[in-house]
Amino acid sequence: MASKLLMISVFVFDLIAFALAIAAEQRRSTATIQTDNEQVYTYCVYDSDISTGFGVGAFLFLMAGQILIMVASRCFCFGKPLSPGGSRGCAVLLFIMCWVTFFIAEVCLLAGSVRNAYHTKYRSSLLFNDRPVSCETVRKGVFAAGAAFIFFTSIINKFYFISYSSAKGGAGPYGGEAGVGMAAYK
Numbered sequence: 001m002a003s004k005l006l007m008i009s010v011f012v013f014d015l016i017a018f019a020l021a022i023a024a025e026q027r028r029s030t031a032t033i034q035t036d037n038e039q040v041y042t043y044c045v046y047d048s049d050i051s052t053g054f055g056v057g058a059f060l061f062l063m064a065g066q067i068l069i070m071v072a073s074r075c076f077c078f079g080k081p082l083s084p085g086g087s088r089g090c091a092v093l094l095f096i097m098c099w100v101t102f103f104i105a106e107v108c109l110l111a112g113s114v115r116n117a118y119h120t121k122y123r124s125s126l127l128f129n130d131r132p133v134s135c136e137t138v139r140k141g142v143f144a145a146g147a148a149f150i151f152f153t154s155i156i157n158k159f160y161f162i163s164y165s166s167a168k169g170g171a172g173p174y175g176g177e178a179g180v181g182m183a184a185y186k
Helices: 002-026 050-072 086-117 142-169
Strands: 031-035 041-046 123-125
Touching: 002 050, 002 086, 002 142, 050 086, 050 142, 086 142
Parallel strands: none
Antiparallel strands: 031 041, 041 123
């Protein structure tokens, strides 16, 4: 029952993270170049900054789901050793893939959020023929890449936990005493 509850809660966290990443992609900041009242300077005006919050929220929900899976599986490093076999090998491979896709998703979300929050404060003069203002915004697809890797991470960490659980469930080849049994000397 606990593993079903764990899988459902991690699925909900991953689903929320995926939805927030998609929302962040749809609501990225856009900028327009405006001229001041005296027609001397141009500067950038940015619209809503909500996608930064969506990206950070997706980052935190994905991290919460990953932490739940790793705590439940003791991060694959602690606890009883797993029984040998195909499930253990599959769990090792999925463990590595899970962390790689998680790291890529987190980097995309964090980089997109930081870049979206950055607003240029530069201005240029129309009188002195300055360089035109470059209103920098986050590239299209950064949050979408994060959402794709959230999806991959969600699938892989579920399979990892299932493989881990099946490899953990087996009792070893010998369930008795580990030492050599000896009779009393007479």
